Amino acid sequence: MTKLLELKDKYTKIFATYEIYITSVLKFILALVTLLLIRGNIGYMSKISSLPVTIIIALLGALLPINAMIWIFALVLLLDLYALSIEVAATAFVLLAVIYFIYFRFTPKDGVAAILTPVCFRLGIPYVVPVGTGLLGGAFSAISVACGTVLFFFLDGVKQNASVLTSTADADTISTKLNVTVGQLLGNKEMYMVLAVMVITTVLVYVIRRLKADYAWSFAIVVGIVTQMVGLIVGYIILGVAGKIVMLVVGSVISLLIGFVIQFMFMNLDYARTERVQFEDDEYYYYVKAVPKKMVASEKKTVKHFGNTGSMGKRIEKTKNTEKDDYISNKIIAEELDIDEDVLK
Amino acid sequence: MINEDRVKELYYLAVYESTSEKTHKQVNEYYVGDYVWKEVLKSFFSGTFAFAGIVCLWAMNNMDVLLDRLNTMDIFETATIVVAIYIAFMAVYIFATVLVYVSRFGKGRKNMRGYVEHLKNINRMYNREEKLKR
Numbered sequence: 001m002t003k004l005l006e007l008k009d010k011y012t013k014i015f016a017t018y019e020i021y022i023t024s025v026l027k028f029i030l031a032l033v034t035l036l037l038i039r040g041n042i043g044y045m046s047k048i049s050s051l052p053v054t055i056i057i058a059l060l061g062a063l064l065p066i067n068a069m070i071w072i073f074a075l076v077l078l079l080d081l082y083a084l085s086i087e088v089a090a091t092a093f094v095l096l097a098v099i100y101f102i103y104f105r106f107t108p109k110d111g112v113a114a115i116l117t118p119v120c121f122r123l124g125i126p127y128v129v130p131v132g133t134g135l136l137g138g139a140f141s142a143i144s145v146a147c148g149t150v151l152f153f154f155l156d157g158v159k160q161n162a163s164v165l166t167s168t169a170d171a172d173t174i175s176t177k178l179n180v181t182v183g184q185l186l187g188n189k190e191m192y193m194v195l196a197v198m199v200i201t202t203v204l205v206y207v208i209r210r211l212k213a214d215y216a217w218s219f220a221i222v223v224g225i226v227t228q229m230v231g232l233i234v235g236y237i238i239l240g241v242a243g244k245i246v247m248l249v250v251g252s253v254i255s256l257l258i259g260f261v262i263q264f265m266f267m268n269l270d271y272a273r274t275e276r277v278q279f280e281d282d283e284y285y286y287y288v289k290a291v292p293k294k295m296v297a298s299e300k301k302t303v304k305h306f307g308n309t310g311s312m313g314k315r316i317e318k319t320k321n322t323e324k325d326d327y328i329s330n331k332i333i334a335e336e337l338d339i340d341e342d343v344l345k
Numbered sequence: 346m347i348n349e350d351r352v353k354e355l356y357y358l359a360v361y362e363s364t365s366e367k368t369h370k371q372v373n374e375y376y377v378g379d380y381v382w383k384e385v386l387k388s389f390f391s392g393t394f395a396f397a398g399i400v401c402l403w404a405m406n407n408m409d410v411l412l413d414r415l416n417t418m419d420i421f422e423t424a425t426i427v428v429a430i431y432i433a434f435m436a437v438y439i440f441a442t443v444l445v446y447v448s449r450f451g452k453g454r455k456n457m458r459g460y461v462e463h464l465k466n467i468n469r470m471y472n473r474e475e476k477l478k479r
Contacts, residue, residue: 101395
């Protein structure tokens, strides 16, 4: 544990020193992973989804704010879907507009949660997002999680129905394409179920972690993961998709571990050393509970001196030595070393 | 010589001005009621657009049924249902707006108070220095 705390301290210092560069690198990684997932799943426009263009866009994303990155991702999505079918692109445009009017109106600063939700869904660990946003964000972060969830299910549905959606266009096909594209979203019971569980979990984690109880964060993480597991297992059984339960359990365990890593990084308290103090001023009486953070004393460097070090660290004036000064210094050194002064001449 | 305390206070001011000033500026310009009403008005438009988008998606999904029943459809009844759903949607949307922006106003007011405290400290420091000079 002490070693971990030392490492955390070390990395925090490094992050503080090179914050600008590290933030840009992290943004680049986030943008690259997102774009690679878009490319791998719905990269229908070869020009925009080619690897060099993906890397260039990711580099651009590293220099821009998160919300600008969201605009870029939306544009890439629309272009890819346009290459698949104009009807799908039109539906995606309307859906993104609805998300825009909800997301940007209420939680414009939760861009990371909005991006990470579909990304984590694709990586198989979406359960970490409600826990993470509940711990680090506010209750309204649930809106970002909801927007990300809807977007994921839409894109996943498009990917699964890609063969139907690429067929040639005539009046009947257009109608079918619209039915398939919108129907797989609006008629997706699994999406509504997952959406409800994720929103409830986000709010629950937020409420629990704000409690004044000891170990509130740990409790919030465990309750968040258990709520999702129970809610989704029940939902999957009702919907008859029990095959997803194994991945759900694996993803939940990974999410639990990530949740504790988040806690370690942002709220690592030592409840064993809790102090309760009471004091008063003219107007109030205060009951204060102070919980110290787990910290390690910074490593002290010991410098070992060998030999006579009485004059070490003393400032030596850089003046032109006169013959007299030389004589005096020689005399002192000879005395110090207990040797004959003539040896130094 | 650099006055360290003053540098610390100036740092707080600079951080606030560079990060939160734009967001919380309106807190200083409006009463809570006016601020929330302004946002509710904005939400009225954005909510209406969002609802139009949802209706559009629903229409895309049910285009065949809509086209089949277009001539036999009771327009008045359909319009009543749509308006009722719109009112319910807007009620939720505007309620969320009120919750979000009341909370945002409270947070902004708190930050603004902190900023003013630092501003006062700076002012005191300058006044003290002026007196010493005299």
